[in-house]
Amino acid sequence: MPYERPSLTGLRSQAAADIAAGLPGVNALLRYSNLGVLGDVNAALANGLYGYLDWIAKQSVPFTATDEYLEGWAALKSVTRTAAGYASGQVIYNGTTGRTIAAGTSLSRTDGATFTVQDDVVLVGGLATVTVRADAPGTDGNTPVGTTLSITSAISGVNFQGTVSVAIEGGTAVQNDDDLRTRMIAAYSSPASGGSASDYVNWALAINGVTRAWPFPNIHGSGTVGVLFMMDDLRSSYGGFPQGTNGTAALETRAAHATGDQLMVANALYSDQPVTALVHAMAPTPNTIGLTIAGLGSSPSTSLRTAIAKAISEALQQAAAPGGVTALDDINSAIRSVSGTSGFVVTAVTASAGTVSPTPAGNITSSAGALPVLGTISYI
Secondary structure, eight states, X not given: OOOOOOOHHHHHHHHHHHHHHHSTTSOTTOTTOHHHHHHHHHHHHHHHHHHHHHHHHHHTSTTTOOHHXXXXXXXXXXXXXXXXXXXXXXXXXXXXXXXXXXXXXXXXOTTSOEEEEOSOEEOBTTXXXXXXXXXXXXXXXXXXXXXXXXXXSOOTTBOSEEEEEEEXXXXXXOOOHHHHHHHHHHHHHSOOOSSOHHHHHHHHHTSTTOOEEEEEETBTBTTEEEEEEEOTTTTGGGTTOOOEEOBBOTTXXXXXXXXHHHHHHHHHHHTTSOTTOEEEEEOOEEEEEEEEEESSOSSOOHHHHHXXXXXXXXXXXXXXXXXXXXXXXXXXXXXXXXXXXXXXXXXXXXXXXEEEESSSSOEEEEOTTEEEEEEEEEEO
16 A cells, blocks of 8 residues: 655654653643754654655656656657747848848847848848748747837848748747656557557657657558658647648658658658658648537627637547547537536537538548548537
8 A cells, every 4th residue: 555644743743742752741842842843843854854755756657757857767768858849930021122131130029039030031122031930949939920020230221120921930848748758658658669550659759849640551552651640739820730741751762752841750750660661741631520509509608619619629639530430429528528518419510521420410430531620610
């Protein structure tokens, strides 16, 4: 049975009892007695030591270790914490034609976040579109279209204020302990076996930005492997779907190369995959699920609609896989978990890339390679 750690109150009581037992007939525990104070101090010290022992025990096993100790356990299985990613995008400046905005030019946002121009750009027709990258990694660098970025050191003939024309995105936070622990436990429970299904999942999840992955053997014939993946944080503005074209790594000579996010993943997998495998990095296609819900009125509050949509989206993300079956009961359970939804009924379900059986409201089967995502919810 687990060891029951004594509480501070119990330790103080034990110290007082020991002092009283050692000095029979003497009232050594008066309110301001030296012995009473010393007993409380020793109890507090013992409580701190018990706390330290608890912390040591927590770091001594992979399941409960945290921070650098978790990283140490994970490193034994060659699993490392994915680093934070840098956000990048484009900004438009106007000014005198022929002027140059040089690579390395520093830009700043009104909240103090800074960015750097990546390439020399000459103004043509009074305009220049520059590619920029956030100076610091993480989500703070992500900046929506329309935001103003100012040149920190004036450039003659160039307006110092520019406007973000292509969202600055791709900034991701350093991987948290929970996600690292999940990958580590998967590595311990499913050791590498030369290209098994779990190997491809673990290899993909080790790539910065990849949050979910699914391997599909023989996807384009014997010897081929398709690795479908999602980037829920990095590509949140696209619903988590990778941006690029499907294909193979740049060093692969047997099939067309991927582009964008798919090329980045294919290149990373290339060094781990078996030499005979022809691996295609692929983005799922969205199977947009539309719902009609009765019993909550035709115009439920905005907060209720938002909570329902969030609960359903999270349920789909946790339970769904490309080309799989999504149980209507999972959607019902998600809605039921939201306060204020008593009496609801899902009366109709639609799917853009799949089937619903039985109709009008039933389980959803997504087409091959399609991943269910929430679309429009109608209330009647």
